[in-house]
Amino acid sequence: MEAELYNEQPLGMQLSPDSRYFLSAAAKWGKFLSIVGFVILGFVGLAGLFMSAIFLGGMGNVSGGNFLNSATAGIGVGLFYFLGALLYFILILYLYKFSSHMQTGLSTNNKEVISKSFRNLKSLFKFMGILTIIMLVIYALGLLFMPFGAFVGAFF
Numbered sequence: 001m002e003a004e005l006y007n008e009q010p011l012g013m014q015l016s017p018d019s020r021y022f023l024s025a026a027a028k029w030g031k032f033l034s035i036v037g038f039v040i041l042g043f044v045g046l047a048g049l050f051m052s053a054i055f056l057g058g059m060g061n062v063s064g065g066n067f068l069n070s071a072t073a074g075i076g077v078g079l080f081y082f083l084g085a086l087l088y089f090i091l092i093l094y095l096y097k098f099s100s101h102m103q104t105g106l107s108t109n110n111k112e113v114i115s116k117s118f119r120n121l122k123s124l125f126k127f128m129g130i131l132t133i134i135m136l137v138i139y140a141l142g143l144l145f146m147p148f149g150a151f152v153g154a155f156f
Helices: 002-007 016-060 066-109 111-154
Strands: none
Touching: 002 016, 016 066
16 A cells, blocks of 8 residues: 555645745846856957967967967967856856746746756756866865875976
8 A cells, every 4th residue: 555655646746926936036046147157158258269369379479489389378278268168158058048947937837848947957956066076076186196296396
């Protein structure tokens, strides 16, 4: 008999007026933050192009005409900005999709759209969690190899 209780499907969760209000407010703020994030992303892209151009064009003259080193630095800086912008874009996109779908779902009482909104919120948190784990591993490796680098650097 107990097994039958667990196999039953729930009738569906109903949102209280307070929950609807909180989700609506979160969606509005999420949409605002994502739009601001897209604007900032545009500035980051411009800064990346600007920094790459500085390294590619001007640094060769400063470093005694060694164009290969400045070109490598310019490409490295450009890739660094591109990778950061890509990661930021993915986070902002998940936030925007969550907010848009939540606003639409709440206004039309569409459970599928609200479910799609929560799927994007789950993906946002999952992506942030994976990035956090990666950064913690990088920091831990840096702390482990820092004494080695200091030891080797003392001899050169």
